[in-house]
Amino acid sequence: MSNATIHIGFKLPDGNIQHIDAPLGQNIMQAAIVNNIDGIEAECGGSCMCATCHLYLPDSLLDSVTPANDEELEMLEETAAERRPGSRLSCQLLATEAMAGVIFEVPECQS
Amino acid sequence: MSHAAGTLIIGASHAGVQVAASLRDNGYHLPITLLEAGTHLPYQRPPLSKAYLKEALDNQRLALRGEAFYQQKDITLLLNHRALQIDRQHQSVSAWHDNREVTFHYDQLVIATGASARTLPAAAGMPGVRVLRDLDDAIALKADFDAAQSIVVIGSGFIGLEVASTAVSLGKQVTVVEHGSRILSRLFPAQLSAFMQQTHEQNGVAFCFDTTVERLTTQNRTQNPDTHSYPQNTQNPDTHKNNTNNRAHQTCLQLSNGQTLTADLVVVGIGATINDQLAQDAGLACQNGILVDPGGCTSDPAVYACGDCTITTRADGRTTHIESIQNALEQAKTVAANITGQPAPEPVAPWFWSDQKDIKLQMVGDAMDYDDLIVRGDIASGKFSLLYYQNERLIRVDSVNAAADHLAARKLVSQRFPLPKDAAADTAVRLKSFT
Incomplete structure (x- = not known):
């Protein structure tokens, strides 16, 4: 993993935005966890097993991230909060330069 | 030295950290102290048998919570504090830190001491024989794992099969020795065991069923070039000069079926022993685990326990012992709810997962x-x-x-x-x- 980081934000259900620096290559779930972002439960620790690290990506980012694989797509059908076009499991998203400055939206609930 | 009372938690793994977090979420405002014998910032365990073995994740990628979390939530996390004794009469716990004894008082005590990997007495102190349960186990295993070309896994439980899967995906030779006649026979019906076995075999894992390890011996590999059971190991002798000390040895395993295996690394995955000695010494009711009611309360109303160290007596009198992260987190949330007088979360059916290639x-x-x-x-x-x-x-x-x-x-x-x-x-x- 490189030492370079990107600045990203998480918009919480109450409207507040928390900003963090995530190392490039780290998964977004883990970046959120170590920075104490509320609302990312990540019960399974990033194994793509529990669908409790659900986030909404902004439309602008959808074309520049690796698409969800079948496993993730299947989990996304079962998220506790509404599934939207930008829905992803953050444990399956690695921080890339394309994400610099992006604000992810945290859903109302995870389980 | 004495500290203000509040909630004292022994053990800062998934269960202990969750109790602290949930107490704060529930508005608990008294001191919370987490005593942890280990020296690592509390970490995730699931990656230890998979991603960690592949790429030695650093603290940032293993951490359960960021370091700042404990400060922000006013949780005193004390690493390298090994609890020695619980004094229930005076509501205090003594712990060993930096060669001295420190005493902590509590209003409520939560025991979350987990379980330890069961070891093979015959292999005590042998180089190249490892277990896997916590990060220190993983660090020791990782060094041997990287250098090993041939691995024998003893036990076809979840940990053993996960390690075997990780190893074959890195091109290592893996043999699993299982005393039963099939994978996870106590837990799975025959068709699931058969599917698992077939998939693992297709991935290159070999199995020896219905047999146990009778004897392990360490041998210097350069002195016994003819006994290698895996042809891949009999390489150009020059390559051995670059090997680490660990690979200078191999372990020879004599099985009860007469077979002999030789491996650079042996991983023992034969279950866990519950860490309930502290509770036993304190006179708390234990039955190969700390007995708790569905609310996480032990036989002392000021003492709770949660996670892998517990045996729960259900409303119908049945006792259950579940070693899983989900159970640890649920029990932790229940204990926190009881301490703060809030309704406990609805009980849910236990769930568990295993990632095997x-x-x-x-x-x-x-x-x-x-x-x-x-x-x-x-x-x-x-x-x-x-x-x-x-x-x-x-x-x-x-x-x-x-x-x-x-x-x-x-x-x-x-x-x-x-x-x-x-x-x-x-x-x-x-x-x-x-x-």
Whole structure:
């Protein structure tokens, strides 16, 4: 993993935005966890097993991230909060330069 | 030295950290102290048998919470503090830190000491024989694992199979020795064991069933070039000069069936022993684990326990012991709710998962007393679920590469839902439509 980081934000259900620096290559779930972002439960620790690290990506980012694989797509059908076009499991998203400055939206609930 | 009372938690793993976090979420404003014998910032355990073995994740990628979390939530996390004794009369715990004894007082005590990997007495102190349970185990194992070309795994439980999967995916030679006649025979029906075995064999794992290890000996590999059971190891002798000390040795395993195996590394995965000695010494009721009620309370109303160290006595008198992260987190939330006088979370059916290369196994419900078993999907396709019934009600579902089934089944099994069996067997009918 490189030492370079990107600045990203998480918009919480109450409207507040928390900003963090995530190392490039780290998964977004883990970046959120170590920075104490509320609302990312990540019960399974990033194994793509529990669908409790659900986030909404902004439309602008959808074309520049690796698409969800079948496993993730299947989990996304079962998220506790509404599934939207930008829905992803953050444990399956690695921080890339394309994400610099992006604000992810945290859903109302995870389980 | 004495500290203000509040809640004292022994053990800062998944359960202990969750108690502290949930107490603060519930508005608890008294001091919270987490005593941890280990020296690492509390970390995730699931990656230790997979990603950690592959790429030695650093603290940032293993941390359960960021370091700042403990400060922000006013949780005193004391690493390198090994609890020595609980004095229930004076509501205090003594701990060993930096060669001295420190005493902590408590209003409520939570014991979350977990379990330790069971070791093989015959292998005590042998180089190249490892277990895997915590990060220190993983650090020691990782060094040997990287250097090993041949690995014998003793025990075909989840840890053993996960390590075996990780190893074959890195091109290592792996043999699993299992005393039973099939994989996880106490937990799985025959068809699931058979599927798992076949998949692992296709990935290159070899199995020796119905046999045990009778004797282990360490041998200097350069002195016994003819005894290698794996031809890949008999390489150009020059390459051995670059090997680490660990690879200077091999372990020779004599099996009860007469077979002899030789390996650079032996991983012992034969279950865990529950860390309940502190509780036993303090006179708390234990029965190969700390006895707690469904609220996490021990035989002393000021002392709670949660996670892998507990045996829960259910309302119907049954006792259960569940070693899983989900159970640890649920019990932790329940204990925190009881301490703060809030309603405990609704009990849910226990769920568990295991990641083994091409097999993503997810289980919900732990019942073994089923009277009917429905196969949903084609086992040969590698994507299916087994649905277990008792009196027409769904009591357990094991899913292989079928995450949607699993997530829906968590709700259905928790309700013991009377799922129609024709729908259960029909993959065109989504289980979610019944939730």
